[in-house]
Amino acid sequence: MDIPEIIRDIDCTINTKVIYGGPIKPIYGNNIQISPQYKGRTETSHDKRNYLANLLPLETYSKIIVLFSSGKDCLGCVLHLLELGVPKDKIELWHHLIDKGSDKKMDHPVTLPYAKAFAKALGIRLRFSWREGGFWSEVFRLGSSAPVSFEDAGGITTVESKLWQRTIELKALMEQAELEDNLDMLETCFNELKQIGYRMKLPAKVSDLSTRFCSAYLKIMVGNVAIIHSEETKRDCKILMVSGERRGESHNRRVYNECEKHGTNAETRNNRTVHVWRPLIDWSLRDVWEKIKRFRINPNPLYRVGLNRVSCALCIFNGPSQWAGVKELYGSGEGSIFQQIVDAEKELGFTLDNKVDINTFIGDAVSCIDHSNLLALEQVMKGIFYPEDVFVPLGQDWEFPAGAFRGTEGGPC
Template sequence: MQAVQAERFEDKEHELLTLSEYDVIIVQISGGKDSVACVLHLLERGISPEKIRLWHQEVDGRDRQFMDWPCTRRYLELFAQKFGLKLEFQWRKGGFLSELMKTNAVSAPIMFEHNGAVVALAAGQGAKVATRRRWPAMSASLQTRWCSSSLKIDVSTRVLNNHPELARPGLEILLVTGERREESSARAKYDEVLPHKSNSQRRRVDQWRMVIDWTEREVWAIFERFNLLPHPAYLLGFSRCSCFGCIFNTADLWAMMREIAPERFARLAYIERKIQFTIDNKLTLEEKANKGRLHRLPLDHPDFEKWKHWALSEDALQLEDLSGFVWPAGAMRGADGGSP
């Protein structure tokens, strides 16, 4: 590994400290290639694993799987174990389905792990009683694409503001996220470094989009250098590791989901009918999947059934499975199937 480089990063008027000056470096990790690449890059630069903390927001909470990949939690636990990193999970109670079906109520409490216990953060005094019963909009706006705001960003920010270990005055925190400009026109406009919205005079919180100018090929290259297995979603031909049932899934991706996990697909289609509101602006899930093809699924690969089992199981992956890079069928297929 390389020694920590004593360089500073600037973006417009904001400047990061050198990496060694931060008390803690938090990486928002989805299990997708870009956030994992951020962690690998920190390790490659010589950052001590003790300084790195991995945070993952579970979009389904601790309830029945609804939107996310069943294997994501397991993949992250094994990844953290492999590299000796601390991993903490956070979620909104009831997850995506509870928020989707919310009727004349405030949003459920936010939960997070701390020292082996689960801490609950109830809705604040300003929480509004509301009804959703509509899928998030397929939009870049977080006001209408509520899955990202309510289940990820708001969860992370409230935990950051209420975590007992992160409240000490004078603390210097770096929050690393994995957006890349290559992914979309919206992300192309993002700043690389900026003060996080939880930054204050009491403590410093910087945000660094570490791989924002990396190409996808550079991302896969760091997986190869570490000989690390990617998230099984990529092995099955998915180009993004967002939710399994991401609202931005293309017709091909919905067709692929229906092929490998028909019961999961059927449940989403059932909820569409129940709330009389479709994910797509014009088509039902069935109609959209009918327009898709299965050519991205590596059905003829000898390991296809194993990869599918890994992806659809909560505990099939084993630690030794992560030691072996596989060039995934989902690589270099663009940024379809994830938030803009």
């Protein structure tokens, strides 16, 4: 593919020219096919298998699903769809819960309240999916990965891997063996569990999703399971998955295709068409903020306290200043979410950074937190955000948040 010239996030400022974020005309219902501005890649077998020259007309899809993290780019996707004329009842926001069923936490406390408030304020359906036990169940995995659960038409559906029940049986036998001091049984069970699956390490700071497993196991795979097993998307449907990746975020995302077939596409077997669209792929950071500004949306307050990205609080791509910010916001003593990383590094003998432990990595970095917006600080620290907070009131100026143009410090979301 011809890789376009892009404005990298690190080079983008409040004065960067708006190219794509301005007003657009609605096209929904006019039988218009959307074609990517730049032809997608077809070099590898994966590229060829998933290549898609253009999308179907938007009104052709049974539902349009926005992968919704609560960050600026997914906000931009939703607002872009609305401007294109897509009815709200055709859109769904899918949010993956990464702390569900775990006493330990990974996410910012305000992320989920913001997602709920945004969906309610705009009148768009919000659905949740999760891996039982969340992030930490996968970090300390011995045996099968935990089941995936999601909200379906009839309630909560849970899908177990084939070896999940055997994993439970073996762990129960290990507990009994410990009580009986039966070392042979303990070793036998442990070895079988290890053959089923063994993680016992933190995710790596790489693009390979097999070792950066947090994205793969807590988001991508969870979403795929939900599509394949949901009564609403299992068969006889046409689904458009919308996500907010942009070329300006990172070197890897620079070569993403704007549209392609999704991994769950099964037109022959289940009459299920699943396409992917990255409508903001060529947008600059300034374009995204312009769209949000025109709709007068208050973004996630994490941006207003100085963070440049809304990912997990304990994201592996946090830079030293973001980690210092996490410590400032949520504390660093016993029981804090930061201390979980410190303890995990010691227990696993595996550091989050590939060279040094987390405290050495942070060093004497200055916190990225901006204290000028007291309301945003309260929302972030208490984990509160209400539907009435979503829109900036008329008569009040919309302002760029403190973290709006802090480049790509910390890597892509």
